[in-house]
Amino acid sequence: MSQNQLFIKILRDSNYSATKARLFVFDLLLKATGPQTMHQLIEASKGIIDRVSVYRVIELYEKLGIAQRINIGWKYKIELSDIFLEHHHHMTCLGCGRVIAVKDDPAFEAMINRLGETHGFVLKQHQLEMQGYCDRCGQGHVS
Amino acid sequence: MSQNQLFIKILRDSNYSATKARLFVFDLLLKATGPQTMHQLIEASKGIIDRVSVYRVIELYEKLGIAQRINIGWKYKIELSDIFLEHHHHMTCLGCGRVIAVKDDPAFEAMINRLGETHGFVLKQHQLEMQGYCDRCGQGHVS
DNA sequence: CATGGATTGCAACAAAATTGCAAAAGATAA
DNA sequence: TTATCTTTTGCAATTTTGTTGCAATCCATG
Numbered sequence: 001m002s003q004n005q006l007f008i009k010i011l012r013d014s015n016y017s018a019t020k021a022r023l024f025v026f027d028l029l030l031k032a033t034g035p036q037t038m039h040q041l042i043e044a045s046k047g048i049i050d051r052v053s054v055y056r057v058i059e060l061y062e063k064l065g066i067a068q069r070i071n072i073g074w075k076y077k078i079e080l081s082d083i084f085l086e087h088h089h090h091m092t093c094l095g096c097g098r099v100i101a102v103k104d105d106p107a108f109e110a111m112i113n114r115l116g117e118t119h120g121f122v123l124k125q126h127q128l129e130m131q132g133y134c135d136r137c138g139q140g141h142v143s
Numbered sequence: 144m145s146q147n148q149l150f151i152k153i154l155r156d157s158n159y160s161a162t163k164a165r166l167f168v169f170d171l172l173l174k175a176t177g178p179q180t181m182h183q184l185i186e187a188s189k190g191i192i193d194r195v196s197v198y199r200v201i202e203l204y205e206k207l208g209i210a211q212r213i214n215i216g217w218k219y220k221i222e223l224s225d226i227f228l229e230h231h232h233h234m235t236c237l238g239c240g241r242v243i244a245v246k247d248d249p250a251f252e253a254m255i256n257r258l259g260e261t262h263g264f265v266l267k268q269h270q271l272e273m274q275g276y277c278d279r280c281g282q283g284h285v286s
Numbered sequence: 287c288a289t290g291g292a293t294t295g296c297a298a299c300a301a302a303a304t305t306g307c308a309a310a311a312g313a314t315a316a
Numbered sequence: 317t318t319a320t321c322t323t324t325t326g327c328a329a330t331t332t333t334g335t336t337g338c339a340a341t342c343c344a345t346g
Contacts, residue, residue, distance in 0.1 A: 055333090
C-alpha cells in the first residue's frame with residue numbers, strides 16, 4: 001500500500017473524506033525535506049488552499065495521528081508521524097542549524113520504557129531533541 | 144552561593160543589570176512548582192511588570208541560558224534551566240495530565256552521547272519528553 | 287447525476303508576540 | 317550624594333498567529 005493510499009485509508013476509516021485540501025497539504029509534507037513551519041505550509045498553499053483550511057487540516061492530521069508538531073529550536077514545526085516517516089528523533093547543529101533525523105535503536109527504546117516503569121508509568125510515546133555541533137562545524141570552539 | 148546570587152552573577156558577567164523586572168520573573172520561576180506558560184507569568188506580573196517586559200526578560204533568560212522553553216503537550220512553557228534546576232526530563236500522563244520531573248541516569252546520558260557520536264555530532268544538550276499513563280490512571284484502557 | 291452531510295473560503299475576530307520611542311531606573315564617577 | 321550617561325521599562329501601535337460563524341461548494345453515496 002502506497003503512502004497516499006494509506007493516508008486515504010486513515011481518513012476513510014474515521015469517516016473523513018479525502019478532499020483537495022487534505023491531499024494537497026499531505027503532499028507538501030510528503031515532498032518536504034524536513035519538518036515544515038505553519039508559515040511555510042500556508043505560503044506553499046497560497047492561491048490553492050486557504051490559510052484557515054491549512055490550520056484545520058493540520059488539526060485533523062494531529063487528531064488522526066497523521067502528522068505531529070515537533071519543536072525545532074524556538075518554534076514548532078509540522079512533520080508526518082511515525083506511520084509515514086520512520087520513528088526518529090532530531091539532532092540540530094548549533095553551528096549551522098542543520099537538522100538531521102536520527103533513528104533510535106531497540107536498546108534505547110527499552111531504556112526509555114524502563115525509565116517510565118520506575119516512575120509507575122506505561123509509556124506510549126516519547127520525543128527526544130538533541131543539540132550539538134556537527135562534524136562540519138567542529139566542537140563549538142571554532143572562532 | 145545562593146540561587147539568587149548565581150542569577151545576579153550571570154547577569155552581571157554579561158553586563159546586564161539585576162533590575163526589578165528581571166528579579167521578579169526569576170522569583171516567579173523559582174517559586175513555581177513546575178514549568179510556567181507565558182500567560183501564567185504575565186498574569187502573575189499584572190500591575191507590577193508589563194507584558195512586554197515579561198517577554199523581553201524571558202528572551203534574555205534564554206539567551207543567557209537562565210531559562211528555557213520546553214514543550215508540555217501542545218504549547219510551550221518556561222522553566223529555569225539545568226543551572227538552577229537539576230537536569231531532568233518530563234513525563235506527562237495522558238489520563239490526568241499530571242507532569243512529573245524525571246532524572247535520567249549516567250547510562251542514559253552516555254547512550255545519548257553515543258547516539259550523537261555515530262552521527263558525527265558532539266552533543267551539548269538534549270530534551271526528552273515522554274507521554275503515557277501513570278499508575279493512578281491505569282494502562283490507558285480504563286473505561 | 288441528484289442530494290445531503292461534510293468541508294471550504296471568506297470575513298471578522300481574538301490571542302500572542304514584536305517594535306519604536308519617550309520616560310524611568312540603574313550604573314558610574316566626581 | 318548628585319550629575320550624567322546608558323540600559324531598561326512601559327505604553328501604544330502593529331504584526332503575526334490562530335480561531336469562529338456562516339454561506340457557498342464539494343464529494344461520497346445511492
